[in-house]
Amino acid sequence: MASRIRIRAGHIVLEAELNESPTARAVYEALPLSIPANTWGDEIYFSIPVKQKLDNTAAEVVQVGDLGYWPSGQAFCIFFGPTPVSRGKEIRPASAVNVIGRVAGDARAFKAVKDGALIELEVIG
Numbered sequence: 001m002a003s004r005i006r007i008r009a010g011h012i013v014l015e016a017e018l019n020e021s022p023t024a025r026a027v028y029e030a031l032p033l034s035i036p037a038n039t040w041g042d043e044i045y046f047s048i049p050v051k052q053k054l055d056n057t058a059a060e061v062v063q064v065g066d067l068g069y070w071p072s073g074q075a076f077c078i079f080f081g082p083t084p085v086s087r088g089k090e091i092r093p094a095s096a097v098n099v100i101g102r103v104a105g106d107a108r109a110f111k112a113v114k115d116g117a118l119i120e121l122e123v124i125g
């Protein structure tokens with residue numbers, strides 16, 4: 001069964017579902033976390049205390065609402081639109097990420113999050 005989490009950034013609160021990959025499980029086990037956000041185009045990312053390698057979920061292009069783990073930066077990523085390296089309207093991380101889940105609802109709400117804003121991740125239930 002997939003794991004549910006809540007992502008909070010100020011007044012923006014969305015739920016998400018993590019998949020059952022080993023990376024997603026490692027992220028889930030590290031929660032709760034409260035970390036300042038970095039923004040990069042329409043992506044929020046921040047380092048987390050999880051160390052994983054690329055796995056069979058790895059992707060170089062993702063979709064709006066995808067959650068990723070970026071091994072190069074040991075970072076949790078929230079994707080909601082193009083990044084500076086995107087080609088056209090695609091959503092391209094800096095390098096491959098493990099896709100670990102999806103936001104339930106409209107992830108584009110995260111556009112309002114500013115660099116340095118506190119992001120809170122917590123388990124639901």
